[in-house]
Amino acid sequence: KGDETTGLFTRFMGLILPHKKLLVEIFLASVLYTLMGLAGAFYFKYLIDTILVDGLIKTLHIVSTGFIILTVFKVLMNAFRRHLLLYLSQKIDISLILTYYQHVLELPMSFFDSRKVGEILSRLSDASKIRSAISGATITVMIDTLMVIAGGIVLYIQSPILFWVASIVIPFYIITIWSFNKPFQRIHRQEMEQAADLQSYLVESISGMETIKAFNGETAATLETEGRFIKFIKSIFKASWMINLQSSLQVALTSISSVVILWVGGLQVIKGNISIGQLISFNALLAYYYDPIQNLISLQPQLQEAYVASDRLGEILDLDIEKINERNTIKKEKFNGKFEIRNLHFRYGTREEVLKGISFNIEPGEKVALVGESGSGKTTLVKLLLKYYLTEEGEILIDDYNIKDISYESLRNRIGYVPQDVLLFSGTIRENIAFGMNNVSMEEVVEAAKKSKAHDFINKLPLRYETMVGERGSNLSGGQKQRIAIARAILKNPDILILDEATSNLDTATEQAIHQTIDRVSQDITTIIIAHRLSTILSCDKIIVLEDGKIAEMGSHEELLARKGKYYNLWKSQTLEAREVEEEVS
Known part of the structure; x- marks a missing residue:
């Protein structure tokens, strides 16, 4: 997990604040939309209490026409508001997803060693959940809170008694929100983790399609995918069931409350305290009080999902990037290519040491080969020279500068x-x-x-x-x-050229031609070659033989053959194989 230095609210505000102007426009559009709705609700009261009672036909036509025009403007305003919300969503999407992707690219190689590709990609879908919550919740909280206050004031003016009856249900709404808080958080986390697990396996299986087909593994891969998919579907079902349960309780509370309001309102009409028009108008206006409350409650699953998504995204966004201290590093335009390796130790995570006390020097312009069996530490050493990983113990000096003090960018710019x-x-x-x-x-x-x-x-x-x-x-x-x-x-x-088995997939003629090219290109620049075929490194100034993470031998081709050690045995076995092939052909 990340260090969790950035909370949900801070992360949300960081995405919203750059779009203040757009938010104000959406807010004003929503206020106008709300006022139009409130004004329209009084149409029923005026129609029943005045127009119908007094038989005002001309007034009926004028007011009804005005109400239709108001409705058209209300629809247009709503469409405009939705367009602005869509625009806001796109801006947040671009900011959030590209920020995440750029951050992932800047993380150290050790991060990618411990994460599956599908797991990293699944965070992108998590980001869309955050965007939905921001674009939806921000406006809903602003507008619906305003509507609850405005609607409550209007209802209170219409009938204080009915207003308090309508407000009795609010504590029950709060209890409904509070009781579902932890379950939603737990279920949404489970759902996202199952989705990441499924996506990881899908990426893995499609990437390994050649192996699956070679071993007739289609059935096994399908069964494995099916098992993970069923777990994912079950987690979705649990989340949907919880949302459905909360929604049902919400509908039940609203329905009971509406009946109680009509019950009490009917008594008020019978007693002559309010008119029928006032009761119908109150009932119409009630939507502008209850609907925003219900909208705020309906946000809970979305906000809980966004909270979990933000937490999962934060696990990666809170990790330190590779170049975090780049400002304080040395930025060189050119390297001479002098290397000095002192007592180098390295391990991946908590695993066994891969390099165990390696020490050697490379002079500028020297051509050096690293040889040894698989797992001897050749590629790991190259990764340390590229600063993919930092040394655990010991030092790597380039041109007499510690590699830790050299800028990542300037180092990799000058290495081919x-x-x-x-x-x-x-x-x-x-x-x-x-x-x-x-x-x-x-x-x-x-x-x-x-x-x-x-x-x-x-x-x-x-x-x-x-x-x-x-x-x-x-x-x-x-x-x-x-x-x-x-x-x-x-x-x-480049100033430094590193070749890791760079010609292993080439035929002999092409390999020899490319090595001649490399010999020409690498004149006067430091070249490090990892080679399996020893015949390709005869011209190297120095050959370093690695065995079990240590330097077994070091010297030129002729010197190492004369010692009759590890390199001699490797050369002998490859030469013998070549002779046997020639004898079989002849």
């Missing part, structure tokens, strides 16, 4: 990174190569693609660089995606 799992976004190939970079010309994009050996296959596509790549680059092969990712890194013209 090609990850092991390449992600392309929905858009054109040109947009993906130039992702995150401004004012990049088409010539620069093409040149980067040529260097990464991507230009030839791009030219064969129907729309060339304007070809849409599909979600996650679905219509491209693994090798094509890797070449685009390498082009993206080259286009950045």
Whole structure:
């Protein structure tokens, strides 16, 4: 959970206050609408007590025509008010949802390690509940409170006795609201958590469709979804049942109260204290007293839902962003690429240490390879160099500055990174190569693609660089995606180049060609390569062999072979495999 520093009221007011002018316009429109309604209610009293009694035909036509015109204006005013409310809703939606999305993007990587994608996305639907409450409740509270006061005054003027009879029901309304407070809060939280759980599994299953089909897992996935969906439906049913129960009690109280008012009012007419017209007029005006009270009561489920939604949204919005202290950091325009790693320790959360006391140096312009078996800590080390995570113990110095003191933005601006799992976004190939970079010309994009050996296959596509790549680059092969990712890194013209198994999906000929390109591009810049195939790192100045989170060996290719240690065994096994393949082919 977040630190809960921002309360519900503060969060609501922060969204509402920027739209003060619009709120005033809605308020004035609502006041005019209410006054028109109150004026119309007196039509019945005047009709019964004066026009019908005195037989004023001409007056009947004039007053009735005036009432129709008033009704038309009332309808138009209501339509205008609803239009303003819709406009307010859109403004709040834009502010709330984009603020949430931007905040999520600025959270540290550790946040994404502990949250499911569906769980994060479900907060967006929670945001819509807050918007509904703000746009609905704000106006309802303002207008209906005013209407209760105005309606009460008018009713009291009409008949003090009937007013007090009508007001007897209010304490019962308050009891109804208070008694449903905790149940609504509990049920709505359960409903939102079940929705998040369902959405998480749906995202997970659709993303893993290839695996589901490969293992004939359609039935198992359907049953799992069904179980989660049934839980979600049950939570919706509970919430709806509670709303229905409260609504039924509200209707019962209103109906009983209306009968009692007519009962007492009838006695008052018989005794001659009020006229029939006054009773009918009082009954018509009663709607402007009871309806706003009922509207305020009806807000409770919505407000409770918004309260829970705000609480869930606050769990994320109250988390510190990655760049919270960015102002006090060093902003470098260029890096020499000197690294000094001192006694580095790191673990993910409370799990076992991944890196255990690593120390080494990289000189500016040096090409360094990280090798080792899966789980030895190679990718974790790279993530620390990119400042995805902060070190638990030990130091990382870049150009003699502690990495913690260097601005996130300036560091990542000068690092070209090609990850092991390449992600392309929905858009054109040109947009993906130039992702995150401004004012990049088409010539620069093409040149980067040529260097990464991507230009030839791009030219064969129907729309060339304007070809849409599909979600996650679905219509491209693994090798094509890797070449685009390498082009993206080259286009950045970085001071430091980091390649994490960047050529693992390429054929041997293309891999060799790209490594020649990397050799040319990486001249005079620090390059860190994570490699599985050792044949691709022979030209590296330094090879660091990691084993179980520690440095097992370090040196050049020739030095490590001469030691006949861990690297020698890895090289020997890969060379032996290559020879066996050649013998089988021959």
